[in-house]
Structure formats: structure tokens, C-alpha cells
Amino acid sequence: MSIEPLLDVKNLKVYFNSDDKPIKAVDDVSFFVRKGEIVSLVGESGSGKSISALSVTKLAPQSAKYLGGEIVYDNVDLFKLSGNSLRKIRGNNIGYIFQEPMTSFNPVLTIKDQIQEAIFMHNKKKIINVDYLLSKVQLPSRIKNSYPHEMSGGQLQRCMIAMALACSPKLLIADEPTTALDVTVQKEILTLLNILKKTEELSILLITHNFGVVSEIADRVYVMQNGKIVESGKTKEILYFPKNDYTKKLISAVPRM
Amino acid sequence: MVPTVLGVIFLTFILFNIVPNDLAAISLGKNVTPEMLERFDEMRGLNLPLFFGKKASTRAMNDQNFSKEIYDWRGDDITYNFDERFISVNFKNNFNPLLFKLNESYKYEWTGIARGNGVIAGNEFNSKNWINFKIISNSNDSEVFFGNIDFKKIKIRKIINNPFNSQLFFYFKQLSNADFGYSESFKQPVTKLLSDGIWPSLSLTIPIFFIGLFVSIFLSLVCALFRNKFIDRFFVILSVALMSINYVVYIVAGQYLLGFKMNIFPVWGYESLSYLFLPVLIGVISGLGSNIRFYRTIMLDEMYKDYVRTAYSKGASKFRVLFKHILKNASIPIITNVVIAIPFLYTGSLLLENFFGIPGLGYLGINAILSADIDVVRALVLIGSLLFVLSNLLTDICYALVDPRVKLR
Amino acid sequence: MKKFQTIGLWYDAWRRLKNDKVAMISLFIVIVFTLLAIYGELVYQYHNALDLTPNYQKTNLEIAYTSPSMDHLMGTDGLGRDVMGRLVQGVRIAYKVGIITSLIAIPIGVFLGCLAGYYGGKIDDFIVWFYSTVASMPGLLFILAIAMIFKGQGLLGIYLGIGLTTWVGLCRLIRGEVLKHKELTYVQSAKVLGISSSKIMFKHILPNIFHIIIVTFTLRFPAAVGTEVIMSYLGIGVQNQPSWGLMIESARMRLWQGMWWEMTFVTIALFLLVLSFNLLGDSLRDALDPKLND
Numbered sequence: 001m002s003i004e005p006l007l008d009v010k011n012l013k014v015y016f017n018s019d020d021k022p023i024k025a026v027d028d029v030s031f032f033v034r035k036g037e038i039v040s041l042v043g044e045s046g047s048g049k050s051i052s053a054l055s056v057t058k059l060a061p062q063s064a065k066y067l068g069g070e071i072v073y074d075n076v077d078l079f080k081l082s083g084n085s086l087r088k089i090r091g092n093n094i095g096y097i098f099q100e101p102m103t104s105f106n107p108v109l110t111i112k113d114q115i116q117e118a119i120f121m122h123n124k125k126k127i128i129n130v131d132y133l134l135s136k137v138q139l140p141s142r143i144k145n146s147y148p149h150e151m152s153g154g155q156l157q158r159c160m161i162a163m164a165l166a167c168s169p170k171l172l173i174a175d176e177p178t179t180a181l182d183v184t185v186q187k188e189i190l191t192l193l194n195i196l197k198k199t200e201e202l203s204i205l206l207i208t209h210n211f212g213v214v215s216e217i218a219d220r221v222y223v224m225q226n227g228k229i230v231e232s233g234k235t236k237e238i239l240y241f242p243k244n245d246y247t248k249k250l251i252s253a254v255p256r257m
Numbered sequence: 258m259v260p261t262v263l264g265v266i267f268l269t270f271i272l273f274n275i276v277p278n279d280l281a282a283i284s285l286g287k288n289v290t291p292e293m294l295e296r297f298d299e300m301r302g303l304n305l306p307l308f309f310g311k312k313a314s315t316r317a318m319n320d321q322n323f324s325k326e327i328y329d330w331r332g333d334d335i336t337y338n339f340d341e342r343f344i345s346v347n348f349k350n351n352f353n354p355l356l357f358k359l360n361e362s363y364k365y366e367w368t369g370i371a372r373g374n375g376v377i378a379g380n381e382f383n384s385k386n387w388i389n390f391k392i393i394s395n396s397n398d399s400e401v402f403f404g405n406i407d408f409k410k411i412k413i414r415k416i417i418n419n420p421f422n423s424q425l426f427f428y429f430k431q432l433s434n435a436d437f438g439y440s441e442s443f444k445q446p447v448t449k450l451l452s453d454g455i456w457p458s459l460s461l462t463i464p465i466f467f468i469g470l471f472v473s474i475f476l477s478l479v480c481a482l483f484r485n486k487f488i489d490r491f492f493v494i495l496s497v498a499l500m501s502i503n504y505v506v507y508i509v510a511g512q513y514l515l516g517f518k519m520n521i522f523p524v525w526g527y528e529s530l531s532y533l534f535l536p537v538l539i540g541v542i543s544g545l546g547s548n549i550r551f552y553r554t555i556m557l558d559e560m561y562k563d564y565v566r567t568a569y570s571k572g573a574s575k576f577r578v579l580f581k582h583i584l585k586n587a588s589i590p591i592i593t594n595v596v597i598a599i600p601f602l603y604t605g606s607l608l609l610e611n612f613f614g615i616p617g618l619g620y621l622g623i624n625a626i627l628s629a630d631i632d633v634v635r636a637l638v639l640i641g642s643l644l645f646v647l648s649n650l651l652t653d654i655c656y657a658l659v660d661p662r663v664k665l666r
Numbered sequence: 667m668k669k670f671q672t673i674g675l676w677y678d679a680w681r682r683l684k685n686d687k688v689a690m691i692s693l694f695i696v697i698v699f700t701l702l703a704i705y706g707e708l709v710y711q712y713h714n715a716l717d718l719t720p721n722y723q724k725t726n727l728e729i730a731y732t733s734p735s736m737d738h739l740m741g742t743d744g745l746g747r748d749v750m751g752r753l754v755q756g757v758r759i760a761y762k763v764g765i766i767t768s769l770i771a772i773p774i775g776v777f778l779g780c781l782a783g784y785y786g787g788k789i790d791d792f793i794v795w796f797y798s799t800v801a802s803m804p805g806l807l808f809i810l811a812i813a814m815i816f817k818g819q820g821l822l823g824i825y826l827g828i829g830l831t832t833w834v835g836l837c838r839l840i841r842g843e844v845l846k847h848k849e850l851t852y853v854q855s856a857k858v859l860g861i862s863s864s865k866i867m868f869k870h871i872l873p874n875i876f877h878i879i880i881v882t883f884t885l886r887f888p889a890a891v892g893t894e895v896i897m898s899y900l901g902i903g904v905q906n907q908p909s910w911g912l913m914i915e916s917a918r919m920r921l922w923q924g925m926w927w928e929m930t931f932v933t934i935a936l937f938l939l940v941l942s943f944n945l946l947g948d949s950l951r952d953a954l955d956p957k958l959n960d
Binding site: 260261264265267268272273276277283497498500501502503504505506509510513517607608611622623626627629634635637638641642645646 | 795796798799800801802803804806807808810811812813814815817888892895896899900901902911914918921922929933936937940941944945948
Binding site: 057059062084087088089090091092095096098100103104105106107108109117118121122147149160163164 | 484485562563564566567568569570571572573574577581582585586589659660661662
């Protein structure tokens, strides 16, 4: 693990317009991810964690206004990039997986089609072996001709991971990847992510509201509330010695077996 | 599907057989003899009982109820007794209460209350006191009345042997023979009129349909691409404005500006292809408003879906997202809309054909309405509905073909 | 019983509406037209009661086809009648058609929709079959057919034609909403309390779907007006009163001879009426819909 961060976000401000006052979804937030690390942004709904993660490549909903901050990735400030240049980063250098695998896939295209698209965006000539990608996420190659609705949530999430890794990005941003899945499947996906961290030399920014997930695989964690970061540190430290009241509440909310 | 077809047939039956008091009068107008009215009825089974029954009335003689002063017997030999409310008839010269000769193929039942001495409907009648009488006679005998007879009531009914021989049955029988009746104003069977009119209608509506489709989809994609920017807002307002212009105004303005003032297109007739330009243009523009709105909504609905965000996260450009992802998904509801519009192809635009003199089904329809040509109107309504039902079926099939999630049952 | 949809919904809607410039302008235009319609009705009733000939019916062939002037702001028509006066009467007729056809269509749609949604089962099956059948009828042609059957009975044919065919959309909407509301707790608790079905439907569910009725009325109104214009243009329906359709028809040929005023003013008035109702209806729908779009 090197000290130099792969992704360094400083003072990010993202607001939404509404009828009366603007909503400060992300209010002066700073965090970083090093090579080979799994960093988690944790908080409840509305804390701003998802928007922060999406804002890295300006994927937040169209009504979001990016008001300020620095997003340094590989010595480039993504915040200053626009349109075309940003598109080159998406998928190629930074991959995404989302919460609802069922709706995150285009229902009328095959899995193969959609995975191939990930490569096609960035390198039209490169012939990708979809089977190989699927094997990386422990899926049989025959599913590539299936349609999304023919598969289970867990399978689809694996497909999404395969698709996100198609161009071998160094950073994977995972927005609540396990929230919509069954508990047993959750564990499988988290285990898979951990394996991939090693085999693909992947850094992961993991968004979740569940401290249980955090304790499974995250190296470091940032706790968010109302658009601000209220506490941060190594996972084990936060878990056993939380300083902030809100953090304590979040930790205690995880059901103990 | 079948229940709807039955429903449609029944609904047209209600509108054309049950609702009107006197369809023949509506259709033929005022200056016609009762005989012509009866012939109209005969041809369409309108003098049969509605659903079920063994008796039907005839126009040859209206029901006479002398005690209630409901009668139309007039003549020198007729006296009305106001105190006791009955009529006294002295049938010196074979008085014939019938307005025209009855149909020979039926038997008739005469009923009423009378007294006197003579012959009623060819049968001898002799009673000093008031009695109820019931006489069955054929068409010839029904004309035979003489003697001195007083009546309080008298009515005639046609006897229908088969009680199921009703108007409804008649209608079904017609339809199952693909017989749509006979046009009074054109003096031709309706089926022929339909087959004559369909090609001109199609030559108008098929171009309108396809050109309109492509232009609207293209413009709605433009709106989706430039969502909420100036060009999108412009088209949204333009669409509402286009929708708010009355069809009549489109035709009048189109004919005036492009036909008369600028003299680009011919205005009336069906001689060559150029006669179609103006109506097709008007047809496309008038439909643009609602089409663009509809397709735009579909595109925007798709744009907010999760898979679009996934595509962007892979580095897709707006163009690619629109054409490869959104258009493909949007084509599902679009196809529904498109197939449902098919039935309107055949009616042509009622107005366009009428005002541009295109001799299609729409032109036929308007003229039929204006001249109250019942059979033609009914046929057009029926066929329009059946086409609609069929196109719904077609939509289901297309859905299954285009959407991998749907399987035909 | 607490209403699911509080006054809050209407207040919020009004707030949103106030901020919508387009909606406010449309509302203003609608109010202007409504006042004109009321004025037109008063003029008509006044002359009717006193058995006088109103100005707009007074023919004067000497001043026929005069262009707009101080005496006649919108000019005169083929029989020397004041176009502006007739235009205002046209507003009155348009409003009559719009309101009466809605009075026919809306109760049918709401009643059947409620029954279908609430009772379900065979009643629902029957109503769905019924409205599917009516919906299969080819629009304008069917309306004209109904008007044809009632030929000679004046406006009745138009009212029935439009009223009896345009209730289907509303019925579908209401049925859907009632189905949704039927499962909500406030209805379940009413049932448990033993309140009768019709009371539940009309006192509890209905107020919560009232906004749909308002929006539907606002959007159906211009459609009915437009259809009537087409019908009177074709020569069906109103013949002795200055409906806009009639005016357009008589103005058509004159247009080609250079007399533009009658056609222009009538088409502008018609356009403004239909447009403002459409825009207002759209804005109302957006304002009353709790789920706002981006």
C-alpha cells in the first residue's frame, strides 16, 4: 500500500435546487482512497454518501449543481473536466456498480451486448473475451446470451462487476451493491470484491448504510451525516472506539446475532 | 377480444335499432309514402320484433284507439261518437283502412273491440254488443271491410312464425354474410362503396402515418437530447400550440395559404399525386403536436431509468445512450401507440377527404352522415371498431416480438 | 375520519401554480373567456325575455362585409351582422357545449369507475368490457352517428354524442385510483367500523381523487369545444345560433375574396380558448400530482 492517494477528494460541494432553499446534499466533504484500499462511506439515507460517490465522475442526477471542490484522480482534477474528457475516465479508469442490479441493466439487450459495450466505448478494436470476464466473477459463460430478467439478483450483480471491470479500471465505486440482495448473496458479493481487490489490484470506494458490511471488508471508513463527514478512521478503530454520537448510534443499530 | 366484438355489435345495434324511433323517417326524410318507409324497414328487418316475439307492427295501418282519440281514419262514412268514444263506420264502398298493400308472404292478426254487422278483414262479423275480436287473415283479405260496424279499438299485427326471427337475428345474419346493407343515397350495396373508397383513403393516410411517425420520433429524440434546454422547451410549447389549433382551421388555413395565395398545391380533387400533397402536409402537421408530446414523454421516462445511468458510467455518450438504449426501450410503448392508430388509417381523415375532395371512406362517411344514410354509417362504425380490436391484438403480438420479457400466451 | 388528502394538497398546488407564469396567464385568459360567456348569456337571455332582436342578429345588407372600424371593431359578416357580438355569443355556445358535455361524461365516468374499482369481481369485469367496447368506437364518426340519429333535435345530438363517448378515459383513471385507495388503511379501517360501501366510496375515497376530476374537466372542455366546432362547420347541430364553427364556415369563402376579419378573429379566439384551457390543465395536473418530475 503506497501513501499517495489514488483518488483525493477535497471540499466537494454539491447542491440541489428546490422550491425554497437549495439542499446541501454534499457540504464540504473530503476523503481519499489509496491504491489497493477498500474505503467506505457510511451513513443513513440523505447523508450524501451516494451523491458524493456519483459526483466523482459527475454522474449525479441532472438537477445537481457541482459548486466547488477538487477531485484529483491520477494527478488529474476531474472536477474541472467536462463532457468528452470525463467520458474517457468513466468505465475506463473508474468503474461503477449500483444498488439495483435488476434495473441497472438494459432489459432488451443481452448480457454479452452490455458487457461488450463497456469495452467498445473506449477501445473499438480490442476484442474482449466476455467469457473470461465472467469467469473472473465466477459465472458460467453460457449466461452471456441471457437477458437480465432471466437471472437472479446475485448473478446480475456479478455481471455488473464484470462489466465495470471490463477495461481494468484502478478504482471501483460501489454504490450500495449489496443492499438489494439476499443476506447469503450479500456475503458472496462482498467476498468476491475482496478477492478482486487482490487479483485485479483494485481500489474500492464502497457506499453503504450498514456497518455490518463495513466491518466485513472496509479498511477505512468515513461516517457521513447530513452532507458532512462526522468521523473517519481505520475500520477497527471506529468500530471499537467510536468518538461521535451518531457513529455510535449507527454501530449499535447493526443487529447482533 | 371476442367479448369486445360482441359488445361492439350490440352497441351498434342499440344505436341503430333500439334508440331511434323511426329510422326510416330519419333516413328518407319527409316527402315519402308510407309504402316507401315500409320497404325501407323490410329490407333491413326493422319491422321485426327487437329481440324475440311472434308479432310485429306494420306501417300499413297505425294502431287505432278510438276511445282515446288516437286514430287517423277519416271519411264521409265515418262518424265519431264523442260521448261514448267510439267510431261508427259505414263501409259502403269497400273501405280499405290500409295505406298500402300488405306483404303477401305473411299472415296478419287483427284485434280490437267492435260491434255490428259486416265483414272485418275478410271475415264475417256479427255482434250486437261490444266484443273483443281476433281475426287472422292474409294480405288480400285484410283489405276487405264492409257493413256497419262500430269500433272502439282496432290494430293489425304481422305474424312472425319463428319467434327468434328478430331484428337482432337479422343483424347477425347480415353480418355473418358480410352484408353491410344497402345505401339509400348512393343506390348501391354498401360493400361495394367500401371497396371503392378504401384505396383513396389509404393513399392519403399511409403517407400521413409514416411521415408523421418519422418526423415526430426524430423531433422527440431532439427534445430528449436537449432536455430542458431552449430547443426542448420550444418544442414543448409548440406541441401544445399545434394541438390547440382546430383541425378545421388547419384545413382552411392550408387551403388558403398554400393553395390559393401561394398557388403551390391544388386544392380539390384526386387527379394525380400532387393532389395529395396538401392534405398529407396538413395531416402530418396537425398530428405533430400530440405525437411529439407523447413520444417525448416516453423518451424522458426512459431517460430517468437506472440502466441509462449505468450506460453513462461506462462512458457512453448522449447519442449512444439515446439511440442504442433509449430508442430500443421506447419502441415498446411507441409500437403500442402506432398499432392502435392503424384503425384510423382506413377512415381516412373524415375532414381531410371531405374538404380536399378525395373520394375515400372518410368522404363517404361524411356524406352518409349528412344524408342520414344509415347503412353506410353503421358499416363504417362497425368496421372501425373491429379494426381497433384487431389492432389491439396485433399490438400484443408486436410486444412479444420486441420485448424479450414478454411471452405470448 | 381523517381525509387522506388534506387541504394541504390544494394549498401546495396553489403555491406551485402561482409560481408557474404560464399557468397564471392561462388562468387569466380562462377567466376572461368565462366572463365573456356569462356576459353573452345575459345578453341572450335579456333579448330572449323581451323578445327583441339582439344586435348580433340584426342583418343590414348595406354594411355587409365592412372591414373593422370604430362602429364594428371586428367588422361585419355577409349579412351585415357585427362580428364581435357574434364572437361573444360563440364563446357562450362553446361554454354551453363544454359544460353540458362534461356534466354528462364526468358523472358516468366517475360512477362507473368507482363501482368497478371498489367492488371488483363481476361488476368490474362488466364495466371494463363496457368501456372497452365504447372505446373501440371510431371517435368522431361515432359522435356524428349519434348526432345523426338525433337529427332535428337541435343541440341534444351534440351533447349526447360528445358526452356519451368521452367518459372512458376518466373512468379508467378513477377505476385505477379507487383500486389503489381500496387497499389503503383508511379504507380498511372504515370497513372494519362497518361504514357502508357507498358511504366509503363517496364520502371518503372520492374527495381524495377529486383532483383527477378537476384536471380531466379542464382538459376535456377544450376538446369538446373543438369537436363542436367541427360538427357545426360540417353543418350538423347548431344552425341558427352563431357558433364559431358556423362562423368559420361562412367566412371561408369570403377569405378567398379578401375579407379576412371574420375568419381571423374567430380562429384566434378559438385558438386562445383551447390553448389556455390546455395549458391550465397541464399545469394543474403537474401542480396536483404529488410525484413531481425532475
